[in-house]
Amino acid sequence: MSQSSAQAKPEIALPRPTGLRGFASDWASDQRAFKNVSWGKAMMWIFLLSDTFIFGCFLVAYMTARVSTAIAWPNPSTVFALNIGGKEIPLILIAIMTFVLISSSGTMAMAVNYGYRRDRRKAAILMLITALFGAIFVGMQAFEWTKLITEGVRPWGNPWGAAQFGSTFFMITGFHGTHVSIGVIFLIVIARKVWRGDFDTERRGFFTSRKGNYEIVEIMGLYWHFVDLVWVFIFAFFYLW
Amino acid sequence: MEQPVTHSQTQVLTHTDHQQHPIKLYLVVWGLLFFLSVCSYMVDYLGFQHYLRWGLILLFMILKAGLIVAIFMHMAWERLALVYAVILPPILVLVFVALMTSEAHYTLFTRMTFFGIAQ
Numbered sequence: 188m189s190q191s192s193a194q195a196k197p198e199i200a201l202p203r204p205t206g207l208r209g210f211a212s213d214w215a216s217d218q219r220a221f222k223n224v225s226w227g228k229a230m231m232w233i234f235l236l237s238d239t240f241i242f243g244c245f246l247v248a249y250m251t252a253r254v255s256t257a258i259a260w261p262n263p264s265t266v267f268a269l270n271i272g273g274k275e276i277p278l279i280l281i282a283i284m285t286f287v288l289i290s291s292s293g294t295m296a297m298a299v300n301y302g303y304r305r306d307r308r309k310a311a312i313l314m315l316i317t318a319l320f321g322a323i324f325v326g327m328q329a330f331e332w333t334k335l336i337t338e339g340v341r342p343w344g345n346p347w348g349a350a351q352f353g354s355t356f357f358m359i360t361g362f363h364g365t366h367v368s369i370g371v372i373f374l375i376v377i378a379r380k381v382w383r384g385d386f387d388t389e390r391r392g393f394f395t396s397r398k399g400n401y402e403i404v405e406i407m408g409l410y411w412h413f414v415d416l417v418w419v420f421i422f423a424f425f426y427l428w
Numbered sequence: 429m430e431q432p433v434t435h436s437q438t439q440v441l442t443h444t445d446h447q448q449h450p451i452k453l454y455l456v457v458w459g460l461l462f463f464l465s466v467c468s469y470m471v472d473y474l475g476f477q478h479y480l481r482w483g484l485i486l487l488f489m490i491l492k493a494g495l496i497v498a499i500f501m502h503m504a505w506e507r508l509a510l511v512y513a514v515i516l517p518p519i520l521v522l523v524f525v526a527l528m529t530s531e532a533h534y535t536l537f538t539r540m541t542f543f544g545i546a547q
Contacts, residue, residue: 205507207508255532300449412496415500
């Protein structure tokens with residue numbers, strides 16, 4: 188490859204323009220628009236952008252249903268209240284779920300950091316902790332679904348008000364929970380590779396037959412943080428509004 | 429063969445462009461996200477209503493989303509070419525929101541007028 192000759196004299200390359208001029212020259216160049224981002228990271232961002240539109244459409248549909256119904260919307264504050272010690276605490280389960288997901292984002296961010304430092308054990312353990320938080324989140328969501336279904340919430344009706352409450356609730360939280368579940372599986376797969384030292388020994392991938400590197404931890408992290416990001420919007424619009 | 433050499437040079441130079449930041453930064457952001465989540469929970473717990481409620485919910489939501497995207501997803505350190513490609517299209521969803529708000533109000537109006545289910 189011409190890589191060796193390039194490494195010998197890298198100081199020849201001109202510095203890239205920054206700011207808006209950099210934006211214009213990156214997009215106007217005939218090579219690639221995302222100059223210092225690998226194809227893997229760029230593709231994850233583009234996937235997340237498309238996923239943003241999916242969840243955006245769900246939330247817009249929810250807004251439309253809630254605005255257009257002439258029957259009162261059930262009050263999420265009381266619907267999602269839990270009876271703890273003989274006292275009704277509003278939204279407490281959802282608040283705990285929020286804290287669990289934020290914590291998982293914190294451990295994920297640190298896993299990316301340790302990955303780039305090639306500290307594979309710490310990176311793998313932090314990823315497994317992230318996966319554990321994710322599994323706890325899905326478990327609490329299963330509990331929440333069970334509770335609401337036993338109370339009579341169905342996609343076509345519920346005991347408290349507008350019928351659309353059930354369909355939007357199951358659709359939005361169901362899709363989000365699916366994303367978390369897929370993320371947990373993704374985390375475990377990558378954590379195993381990191382733990383085994385695949386990115387230090389340059390072991391080839393099972394499906395791709397290509398050598399990987401620690402950037403996959405950051406790409407995995409982008410997906411995980413996105414799941415947390417979507418929850419921020421669901422929490423604000425569905426549970427708090 | 430001047431062109432291919434410069435091309436591969438840029439790739440080599442940028443290949444080492446890893447996102448490496450001090451752990452402390454992540455811990456601070458983690459703490460801030462906890463604090464903001466407590467704040468948004470308190471909006472419900474203290475029973476704020478109407479514009480105060482909606483304003484505070486949106487404020488805490490935007491701050492949390494901004495922190496996650498900027499720091500945890502490293503967007504603050506990416507080049508503008510990627511930042512704009514990812515951030516601008518979702519903002520256009522607001523146009524869709526505006527369309528559907530007007531449409532939903534019209535649906536509500538017809539339901540009230542012609543089906544007589546106004547309460």
